Amino acid sequence: MIARIKGIVLETTPLLVVIEAGGVGYDIQIPITTAEKVPGVGKECSLFIHSVYREDSASLYGFATRDDRDFFRLLVEKVSGIGPKIGIAILSRMSVELLRGAIASADIALLSKCPGIGKKTAERLVIELKDKVALSATATSAEATDSTSSASPGVYQDAVSSLIILGYKPADADKFVRKASSQLPANTSVEALVKQALS
Numbered sequence: 001m002i003a004r005i006k007g008i009v010l011e012t013t014p015l016l017v018v019i020e021a022g023g024v025g026y027d028i029q030i031p032i033t034t035a036e037k038v039p040g041v042g043k044e045c046s047l048f049i050h051s052v053y054r055e056d057s058a059s060l061y062g063f064a065t066r067d068d069r070d071f072f073r074l075l076v077e078k079v080s081g082i083g084p085k086i087g088i089a090i091l092s093r094m095s096v097e098l099l100r101g102a103i104a105s106a107d108i109a110l111l112s113k114c115p116g117i118g119k120k121t122a123e124r125l126v127i128e129l130k131d132k133v134a135l136s137a138t139a140t141s142a143e144a145t146d147s148t149s150s151a152s153p154g155v156y157q158d159a160v161s162s163l164i165i166l167g168y169k170p171a172d173a174d175k176f177v178r179k180a181s182s183q184l185p186a187n188t189s190v191e192a193l194v195k196q197a198l199s
Helices: 066-078 084-093 096-104 119-143 153-165 170-183 190-198
Strands: 004-013 016-021 024-029 044-054 057-063
Touching: 004 024, 016 044, 044 066, 057 066, 057 084, 066 084, 066 096, 066 119, 084 096, 084 170, 096 119, 096 153, 096 170, 153 170, 153 190, 170 190
Parallel strands: 024 057
Antiparallel strands: 004 016, 004 044, 016 024, 044 057
């Protein structure tokens, strides 16, 4: 099974990247949150991979961080009714930080805004992943992974919710808060995070 690919970017679109590694060009489906971090054509790129093999096809799904890939695996392997395409769509709409916070706080309304997720699927997400999300969040903070967010999950979610109330789309609010969070010190306040996101 392929776990990671490092090579030169041959093509890139919002949901697909082609990386040449060892003389082979790999078609890798990616969420928009990963596409934002993929360098331009001709540059070196490294992605964490989730492979799906079927009788008639083999698909590769790539992620900028191990944390994103592991969360994707949780979605597609633990929640009935969510396959790789919906998993990619969910991670294209919201970052792992926001999704974790929404699941931990049982925010069905926010989860229902993801493409392919209705109220019942959002409830199933919460029921099936709440404990696993809490455990993985603890493990992630203990390892200090390469996630760029410095804000705690609760502060992060509150800041995104504040921007949504101000009229921003969930995906845009998440993107702005994620960027702001990477520029501020750890343990920042909701107010500071929102102010930075709006600047």
